[in-house]
Amino acid sequence: MVEFQICVTLHNTATDEEKEEWLDLEDYSSVDEIEEYLNSYFDSEESSTWDLGVFDVDGTEFNLDSLEEVWEFYEFLSEDDYNVEAKIAYANEESVEECMKNFEEAYNGTFDSGAEFAEQLVEDVYSKNDLPDFVTSHIDWEGVWRELQYDYSEVEDSSGNVHIFRQI
Numbered sequence: 001m002v003e004f005q006i007c008v009t010l011h012n013t014a015t016d017e018e019k020e021e022w023l024d025l026e027d028y029s030s031v032d033e034i035e036e037y038l039n040s041y042f043d044s045e046e047s048s049t050w051d052l053g054v055f056d057v058d059g060t061e062f063n064l065d066s067l068e069e070v071w072e073f074y075e076f077l078s079e080d081d082y083n084v085e086a087k088i089a090y091a092n093e094e095s096v097e098e099c100m101k102n103f104e105e106a107y108n109g110t111f112d113s114g115a116e117f118a119e120q121l122v123e124d125v126y127s128k129n130d131l132p133d134f135v136t137s138h139i140d141w142e143g144v145w146r147e148l149q150y151d152y153s154e155v156e157d158s159s160g161n162v163h164i165f166r167q168i
Contacts, residue, residue, distance in 0.1 A: 002084050004074050006067075007053030010041045020053070031071045059158060060088050062096055069096070076100050086110065089157040090165060098168075108164040114154045115141035117164045121148070 004025040011018050021041075028034045038050045054061040055070045057077065064070050073096050077087050086107060091099035111117040119141045155163050 002058050002077070003056075004077070005056045006070055007056065008038060009051045009053060010038065011049045011051075013049060022056075025071075025074050031067050034067060034071075057084075057088050060092055062091065064096060073100065083110065083163075085157040085159060085161060086155075086163040089155040089163050093153070093155045093165075102168045106165040106168050108152065108166060110161050110163050111154075113162055114145035114149070114152075114164065117152070117154070117162075118142075118144040118148055 005022045006025065007020060007022050009018060009020050019041075023034065023037075025034075028037075041050070052064070052067055052070070055064050055073065056062075062073070064073065073091075076099075077084055087099060087103055090103055090106070094102075108117065109120075111120070119139075122139075122144065151167055153165050153167065155165060157163060
């Protein structure tokens with residue numbers, strides 16, 4: 001299971017006390033709930049302030065500017081439409097903003113290698129059955145992949161899976 005955490009530095013302005021805390025986003029239902037917790041951390045809203053640190057997703061850290069941005073990205077990652085690891089890898093390679101904007105259009109799947117994607121793409125677009133086996137068995141799929149890299153990129157996630165993305 002993927003862990004979604006944020007690091008916040010909490011300040012008690014009355015006593016100059018400072019504490020760093022990691023929050024699991026799964027424990028909250030909204031940004032408002034997180035802010036309520038943070039603002040009342042030191043038993044008084046007047047004496048509690050906080051600074052957002054990093055958003056950690058299974059060991060990959062993202063620096064976002066606001067709690068709202070963190071929550072929006074968290075919700076995006078939590079959607080069941082695509083594999084979370086692919087989203088994390090794409091956001092880490094490009095940016096969080098680009099990932100949220102272009103992921104669905106750019107994502108082409110998970111493969112063992114770029115060469116495997118090249119072979120699958122050729123099979124999907126052209127009828128490989130029209131070529132005899134003695135021809136297809138000699139195709140340099142790594143070479144085909146090198147040519148495709150002008151339009152596609154491969155991004156490896158923390159588990160070693162290769163995700164293919166079309167350049168947008």
